Amino acid sequence: MNSMNTISNIDTVPEERRTVVTLQDVGDVLEDAAGSGMPSIADWPHRAVDFRIMERILEGLDHPVEAFGTLFPTKWRHVPPEIRHRIPGNPVVNHMRLVARFKRVIGLLRPDIDPWSALRLLADVELPTNSFLIGEVQGRAGRDGLNPIDIDSSWIAERxxxxxxxxxxxxxxxxxxxxRLSQRPRVxxxxxxxxxLSLPETIRQRQRAVVLPNWLQEISDRNGQPARxxxxxxxxxIQHHGLEAACPDDIMELIAAGKLHHAAAQCVEPIKSSTWxxxxxRTRKALRPVVI
Structure with missing residues (x-):
């Protein structure tokens, strides 16, 4: 056995991962890791039994790992009849179980082949609560033909x-x-x-990022935080309702005309009438010294 095939966890360098060529190599790596006392995070109970089952189903384990998806398709309807007949017990249930187990370990040891399975495994290990969300991200990224590494902050913002x-x-x-997952050490x-990776501003944050006209900004700068x-x-x-105000007098007139009432403010963002x-x-007090 190739001495390089001793991958036990995600901390192994990528060059060592690429030594996994066949399904037999996958089994050897897991067995070596378990024997060393540092089992792979992709290992599972009764793994040896499942490898013997897979060996019978595929008539050997000397198949390239790249061919696993073709030899043992993920969707049951794509599984050839001759393969179905070799799956013991409840064929549909055992097919799903074996696909999940083998895809996870192949993804971990050969992320160049199946990075999404590798990421889903790491999600289960690093942030198990809500790890199903990676599947939702994968579904959306898959429509754009993206692998995990292709996702950037701009793509997230577009979504x-x-x-x-x-x-x-x-x-x-x-x-x-x-x-959050992208910041975990293993990932x-x-x-x-x-x-x-980062998230864009929330809708509320974008709404609050108002740019005042220069004349109003100067007034704001001369006042304390409550007035600002x-x-x-x-x-x-004013902007939300398309009202016009080119100077302090205009704002005072809008207030006097009742156009800046509580209901108008509520359309922008919920606010108590007392706060409004x-x-x-405070606006009147800030504008009064400069009103003509």
């Missing part, structure tokens, strides 16, 4: 760009999980994900 506010938490959750060492918060909030409301009244008062 979230048109999400409605009421669905934002759910959709951000899967990508937040991916970002960073694996090279399966970029290490600079009020001016920002009123200006967002306070913002109006």
């Amino acid at each position: 979230l760009a048109d999400i409605r506010p009421e669905h934002e938490t759910q959709h951000r959750g899967r990508y937040h999980y991916l970002v 960073r060492h694996s090279g399966l994900l970029r290490m600079d 918060n009020a001016l920002d909030r009123l200006w967002r409301t 009244r306070t913002y109006i008062q």
Whole structure:
């Protein structure tokens, strides 16, 4: 047996992973790791039994690992009849179980072949709670023909760009999980994900990132934080409703005309009526010294 075939965990360098060529190599690596007292994170109970079953099903284990998906397809409807007849017990259930087991270990030892299976295994190990979210990310990335390493922050931002506010938490959750996973030591060492992944601003954060016109920014800069918060909030409301205000007098006129009422502010972001009244008062106080 090749002495290089001693891969026991994800900390093994990529050059050593590439020594796994056949399904027999996969079994040898797992056996060596278990014998060393450091079993692979991809190992499982009754692994030796499953390898004997797979050997009978495929009539040997000297097949290239790249051919596993063809020899033993993931979807039952694609499994040839002669292969189905060799699967013991409940063929459908055992097929699903064997596919899952072998894809995980092949992905770990040969991530160049199946990086998604490798990542799903690492997710189960590193962040087991909600690890199913990697499958959801894979489904969306797969439509774009992406492997895990191809995902960047821009792609994540595009997926979230048109999400409605009421669905934002759910959709951000899967990508937040991916970002967290990318920072785990094993995943960073694996090279399966970029290490600079990040989430875009939330809808609420984008709404709050208001840019004041120069004349209003100057007034804001001369006041304390409470007044600055009020001016920002009123200006967002003015912009949201397409109102015009080219100077402090215009804002005061909008207030006097009742166009900046509580309901108008509620359309932008939920706010208590008492808080809105306070913002109006602070705005008036900040603008009064410069009103003509």
